[in-house]
Amino acid sequence: MTTDEHAERFTLLRPLLFTIAYEILGSATESDDVLQDSYLRWAEVDLATVRDTKSYLARLVTRQALNAVRANARRREDYIGPWLPEPLLLDQHDASADVVLAESVSMAMLVLLETLTPNERAVFVLREVFGFDYHDIAAAVDKSVTAVRQMAHRAREHVQARRKRFEPADTATTTQITEQFMTAAATGDLDGLLALLAPNATWTADSDGKTIAARRPIVGAEKVATFLTETFRTAQLTPDQRIEIANCNNTPTLIIHNGDHVAGACLIEIIDGKITNFYVIRNPDKLITVTAPRQISR
Secondary structure, X not given: OOHHHHHHHHHHHHHHXXXXXXXXXXXXXXXXXXXXXXXXXXXXXXXXXXXXXXXXXXXXXXXXXXXXXXXXXXXXXOOOOOOOOOOOEEOOOOOOOOHHHHHHOOHHHHHHHOOOOHHHHHHHHHHHHOOOOHHHHHHXXXXXXXXXXXXXXXXHXXXXXXXXXXXXXXXXXXXXXXXXXXXXXXXXXHHHHHHHEEEEEEEEEEOOOOOOOOOOOEEOHHHHHHHXXXXXXXXXXXXXXXXXXXXXXXXXXXXXXXXXXXXXXXXXXXXXXXXXXXXXXXXXXXXXXXXXXXXXXX
């Protein structure tokens, strides 16, 4: 077997492997590192011993991702303010045709997966999103098949009890609501904003104390609308600031630029025609990946 064949097999499955790592880690940057480490290990494997390349690489990437979770546990504990996953800029405009894939990388789902243990999260992702059998998952997380079945059951019940009904809005509706929001926020139209927000709309900002951002979530339509009008009023006074709309995590996202610098990303979650959550990434370390689109797959 040649190095070219190792590379060919790995490259073919890279979007799927990246998606597995990202859904376990919630970080595109760390997922890139996991894939790099995984490839170095893969390059040493005798391909004659590999019966199923997809299962083998999925197991390898899952183990490396879980190692990364454990290595970064202390850093997560010391994080200042709310922690949110890294936004994932997608190279396809609309991946909602695959509803399972679209939901699995949504910011709401990734935040929910944070409430699972690392092993439960890996088991849930591999089983519910990618459909791997229990024997492959057991090998990936180094547990018995019986233990994995129990973890899968607990994780599934946990997620189902807390997940919001996921019905991706059609592109036209999403575009219309996003444009209405931009107009209302930019003009300080408080009533217009309130009409777009769900009663319990929430603004959650992730900065790790490295930039100015709310340290606690802001909850309630009136509080969020007031905060938004003040934020946009201040932004209009900032020279060289511009906003572009992108697709991150299959969610309309405002990318805020200060000159050539990306200053923030605001993901807008829309359910039943109302804005329910703003997920705002202000930590500069988490904004590096919004400049390069990614491919995801299952």
